[in-house]
Amino acid sequence: MNLKNVITGEFVFWTITATVALPKATNKKITEESQDLRKSEDIKHIQQSGKDVTLTIGSGQYSFSYPMEVAAEKGNESDKLSIDSSLAKLIANKRTGNLLKQHLTNLMHSLWLSQVMGFSFERAEKVLSDKLQVSSSQISKIYNEL
Numbered sequence: 001m002n003l004k005n006v007i008t009g010e011f012v013f014w015t016i017t018a019t020v021a022l023p024k025a026t027n028k029k030i031t032e033e034s035q036d037l038r039k040s041e042d043i044k045h046i047q048q049s050g051k052d053v054t055l056t057i058g059s060g061q062y063s064f065s066y067p068m069e070v071a072a073e074k075g076n077e078s079d080k081l082s083i084d085s086s087l088a089k090l091i092a093n094k095r096t097g098n099l100l101k102q103h104l105t106n107l108m109h110s111l112w113l114s115q116v117m118g119f120s121f122e123r124a125e126k127v128l129s130d131k132l133q134v135s136s137s138q139i140s141k142i143y144n145e146l
Helices: 087-092 094-103 121-127 136-145
Strands: 002-008 011-022 043-049 052-058
Touching (some): 087 094, 094 136
16 A cells, blocks of 8 residues: 655545555456446556556455456366365356355355455365355365365
8 A cells, every 4th residue: 555645735544555466357347336347537556567467556445356267277277176275266167166155155145355366275165254144064064175
């Protein structure tokens, strides 16, 4: 986060910005509140950095949406997924995505999901345990089925 103070007369104004990274995104496909990202006045800078997009944004609340580009792995993808796989890969896979949608409905429909897409399931579960509102038996079922 960057703070910049601008003094004009007797008033001090603070300009606050943050840098946000959107993994596996293409800047032309990102929307903020269903509007083209490039048309938002609050988005200060947009940069495609390899497979990710980096944004510099002003203070406020944002809701970004975009199709995530997840490359299929060689061989049987389901065999390679585990609790150590990122949530993005687990959700992109049909079998494990359905499993998570079934047991983690609150997470799938929350703003927290975008914050933990790069986390492993195990790490996301620990970080968000109070926000998931999921019983320990449901978490155990997910661990067993992954």
